Amino acid sequence: MGDDQNVCHDEFGHKYHLIKKIAEGGQGAVYRTQHKDLVVKRELKNGLPVPASEDMCQLFLSLRLLPIPQGLNITLPLAVLKEDSGYVMQLMDEMQSFRAAFSAVPENDAAENEWITQVKSQNTDLGAICSNLIARGGMRRFLRAHLHAAVLMAHLHAAGLVYCDFSANNVFISRDVNFCHVWLIDADNLDIQEETRKRIIYTPGIGAPELCDPEVRVRTGCTFSSDCHAFAAVFFQQLTHHHPFEGKLFEEQIEELGALEEAEFCRDRGDYPWVFDTEDDSNVWEEGAFYRALLPDGIWEILDKTFESGLFKPSLRPSMAEWSYELARSLDVLVCCPHCQMEYYEAQLKCPWCDHVHPQLVLSARFPSGEALWSFAHELDERETIDVPLRLVHGFRASELEETAFRVRWTGHTLEIRKIGEHFATEFSGSDGIRKEAANFVTDAITESFFIFCRDTENNFSIIIEGRILYGTE
Ligand SMILES: [Zn+2]
Incomplete structure (x- = not known):
């Protein structure tokens, strides 16, 4: 530990000023430094820095040998601290x-x-x-x-x-x-x-x-x-x-035991049912x-x-x-009410929070056999384009978390759907029932269902998406 509690050095002699504590856990605290994207994690015991030890240095260095998948968003130690137990890591300033x-x-x-x-x-x-x-x-x-x-x-x-x-x-x-x-x-x-x-x-x-x-x-x-x-x-x-285990029983136990720590000990080892237990409401x-x-x-x-x-x-x-x-699955059917800004799941005729009626888009994807694949629902707003996730066509794939299948724009009367990327080919059919091969489609009659036929020739599968606009009247 240096003379100044707010200064430390890494193994290469670089100096860090600990400017602001941004997180504190059971084992230590993380600080922003004078370098915009570098933070320092310092081990703490009873609120005081722990001196550096050879074991800790080895532990941090051996982390680099673990089979961590490439490209994963996890910050690894860049350098260990010299005087204190801890290390330097990268963390963007805007996080x-x-x-x-x-x-x-x-x-x-x-x-x-x-x-x-x-x-x-x-x-x-x-x-x-x-x-x-x-x-x-x-x-x-x-x-x-x-x-x-x-x-x-x-x-x-x-x-x-x-x-x-x-x-x-x-x-x-x-x-x-x-x-x-x-x-x-x-x-x-x-x-x-x-x-x-x-x-x-x-x-x-x-x-x-x-x-x-x-x-x-x-x-x-x-x-x-x-x-x-x-x-x-x-x-x-x-x-x-x-806390998921702090309900009625927990409160009663604090009174009975006369000590919060004891009740917390019992809580943590699982003595009380969880507060929304489906069979036991004693700790509701x-x-x-x-x-x-x-x-x-x-x-x-x-x-x-x-x-x-x-x-x-x-x-x-x-x-x-x-x-x-x-x-x-939950995220993709979440609808946000433009009136009260509260959210709900699956399209509904009116907002369950404030009863406001507003237009919503519903897209349901299924295999040609009829088996459901994925659903998407979203509020429609003339000022906003909607990115429909690729999950609607591919189902859930962890590697495609932020990939988009379609971009949708609502004019108040018509819906414009544009295919994004080259993952699959599309045919659209509107109220006339005629399938047309296209990457863009504009619905004309919003009261009717429309269909998008997606074909992935490389992987040999087809998906049928049924779309509709839920547009009730007040
Ligand atoms: Zn509402």
């Missing part, structure tokens, strides 16, 4: 942690609109929740961010690597809400499962019970399944700002009922499987690949 993006007080002003004002007049807390949610980019940004994070984790798992310490402080996202670049930092615990099984690492409050319970943890250590538990716990906490979180409407059934099922059947049976927890698939 912020998930915690800052989704659970801290929004940097932007809280959103205001007529509907929110009305909700606030009846229930101030609920109004504030909705207003903050919208200011943070709404569920669309939340799901998209977590989809990217889930895919990153799934890639690591597929390569045989356990991340060990997934937390809202270790995953970063673009500060600008118009972008969604997601990076994992803090890779120092990354290793093959055979090695991570020997370690107990978790961020307090989100560790799996087998890591938190001293009676069983010697047998398990960090696994793919404990990563999945941490991901689910972070996902739930970032959305609700509430009544104030949280509102959040049920923010996620579709498919995601609640994943959370139920993780926190109920999978709580003590890690192998039953849904994998990061299952999370990725379900998050993508």
Whole structure:
């Protein structure tokens, strides 16, 4: 440790001024430095820097030998620190942690609109929740961010690597809400499962019970399944700002035991059912009922499987690949109401939050056999073009997360659909029922269904997309 707590040096003698702490976890803190895109992770114990040790240096260096898939958004140590235990890594200046993006007080002003004002007049807390949610980019940004994070984790798992310490402080996202670049930092615990099984690492409050319970943890250590538990716990906490196991029973236990720490210990080792348990409501979180409407059934099922059947049976927890698939499916049918700015799943005649009627696009893809492949729904707005993901034609593929199949423009009366890229050939048919080979198509009669026939000759498959515009009248 140098004389100045805010200065450190790396193994090559470069000096770093620690300007601002941007994340803090169980094992240390991450600081911005005088270099725009370089940050320093410094290990802390009882709030103080830990002196550098040969073991730690070896651990950081051996990370470079792991079979980390190329091109994955994960920052690896560039250089280890000389005096302190820690390292230097690259992290773009315009990134912020998930915690800052989704659970801290929004940097932007809280959103205001007529509907929110009305909700606030009846229930101030609920109004504030909705207003903050919208200011943070709404569920669309939340799901998209977590989809990217889930895919990153799934890639690591597929390569045989356990991340060990997934937390809202270790995953970063673009500060600008118009972008969604997601990076994992803090890779120092990354290793093959055979090695991570020997370690107990978790961020307090989100560790799996087998890591938190001293009676069983010697047998398990960090696994793919404990990563999945941490991901689910972070996902739930970032959305609700509430712990998934803090309900009625937990509150009663604090009173009974007279000590918060003891109740937290019992909470973390799995003594209380999860707050939305499907069979046991003894630990219900009544104030949280509102959040049920923010996620579709498919995601609640994943959370139920993780926190109920999978709580003590890690192998039953849904994998990061299952999370990725379900998050993508949910994201693609999310509709945002232009009046209240709240969101819902699948097209509906009127907004379930404010009853506003607005035009929506619905695209359903199926195989020629009739079997459904993928669905897409989106609000239509004359000021905005819509990028329809390639998933509609290809189904879910982790490598095509941000690829676009069609770009759609709505004029208020007609819909213009343009094929993007050369992945497949298209024929369109409108109300006249005649199939025409084209890469562009304009619907004339918006009350009728239209069809897009997609043919991928290289991979020899065909997909039929049925499109319609839901345009109710007030
Ligand atoms: Zn609405």
